Amino acid sequence: MTFIWATRGRTWGFRFLSDAGLDDPRAEYLRRFAGVENVMPAFRRDGDVVVARFPDPLDRRDSAGRVIPHEFVVFSPASDSISSAQDAMRELWPVVQETFDRVWDAPGPPERR
Template sequence: MSLIWATRGRTWGFRFLRTGGLGDPLPTYETAFADLQGRRQGVARVGERVALRFVDPEGRTDRAGRIIPHDFVLSGELAERVGSVEDGLAEVWPLVADEYARVWDLASPPSAE
């Protein structure tokens, strides 16, 4: 399983918090999310990967009042189990919820894993 995760915090902008083991996850992320541009939530399968976007389940917002999105690029078994936003909330969110709760209110973004 590989997991790329991009989001923003209360005071820091959009960042990769997990890179899926890639030195530069941006090209993979951009390819995966090409069909979801402008959509607030959604799922798109691109080859063996799945792009997943949903709004923060806790309703957190940044300091400007914008709802925080969570973008994931999934592969492996996890990608096989996610075919909808609801699947993503059930399968992916529990993997990162505690981590995000620890970092979203930090003054500076954490380093990507």
Template sequence: MSFIWVTRGRTWGFRFLRNGEFADPLPEYERAFSGVGSDAEVCRRVGECVALRFPDPEGRKDRAGRVIPHEFVLMGTFASGTRTVSEGRQRVWPLVADEYERIWKSAKYPSTPA
């Protein structure tokens, strides 16, 4: 199971919380989301990967009042079975929901992506 996960918390900006087993996930993330724009929901296949974005399922907002987006680059079996935002959310959110619940209010984000 491999994916990149980028999001922000209540007080901290965008951070990689999962690195998809890349030493530097930024190039993969940028390739997947290149040209996607600012749509609140995205599900787009890019080669063997899927760029997936959706608003926080719990409606959480940062301290500026902006809805928190979750962005994923899905690879492997996650990518092969994901064609819509709904399918992607159903696949990945149960894997990260508890983790995000624990950290989203933290003043400091986790320092080591998984």
């Protein structure tokens, strides 16, 4: 499954935890999320690419009390089965949950993969 995944932890700020193999996932992320920067949840299909944002399924909040968002840019073929933010959560959360559970309380951000 190929995707960009951005989120934050309890004490560390916004980071890309998965980069879809791109040298600079930020450029692709910014381009794809243009127009839905402040929408929660968010969903948009752009050809065979899906953009989705959903709140942390366990309602975790950072040390400032902000809801933790999970933001994805998903590339085909994984994007083919995603038609809503709810679909994105159902399809993507099981893939990243273990990683996020492991790094949630870490004092600093993990290395991106």
